[in-house]
Amino acid sequence: MAEKKLALIATKGSLDWAYPPFILSSTAAALGYEVQIFCTFYGLALLRKKMDLKVTSLGNPGMPMPMPMPVLLQALPGMQSMMTVMMKQKMKSKGVASLEELRELCLEADVKMIACQMTVDLFEFSPSDFIDGIEYGGAATFFEFAGDSDVCLFV
């Protein structure tokens, strides 16, 4: 069986949106795919040593809430941290893997992670902010792999 390729662009840095790239990458790797994730803008948060990602209901009317809550209340200080704690507890109780665990599984499975150099410079990150073993590149680097990919997704 020839090795298939999955190319992902990860652009989001919230707790909930960090899941799709890591779930798809780890699963694809288990199915025998060669995988690359190109992390740009807020997707760079997926590469930070300590991810510490948050979830917010603001600007996200689709998020199921335990109780109805006016938007202004959702914007109060501490609400984001509280929602993040609640979401993490819920995930744990449902047997959903932590992001740290999924990222580790991706790295073990040789999923290649690329930090977008332009946005690394834009946000003034340093390589020491990121985990070891990642690469740096630009749009052309992405296309070098994505051009030959079987599945290509923008998350």
Place this chain on the structure above:
Amino acid sequence: MADFDQELDASGLNCPLPILRAKKTLNGMSSGEVLHIIATDPGAVKDFEAFAKQTGNELQESREEGGKFYFLMKKG
């Protein structure tokens, strides 16, 4: 009940962990050996079918009993 060489209890784990754990366990097994997997994630039923189809391993059995799902996966 059919024979198996190794067992993996993925009870309580959710997508994609049962698949990832199964893959990891299969990596350490020899071709022809059979892995018995126990899971509670209902999504695992379709996922193990799809996994077998794409990886060349053989899903010999898939059954539900008392809210748990049992699979026999023969390494290809």
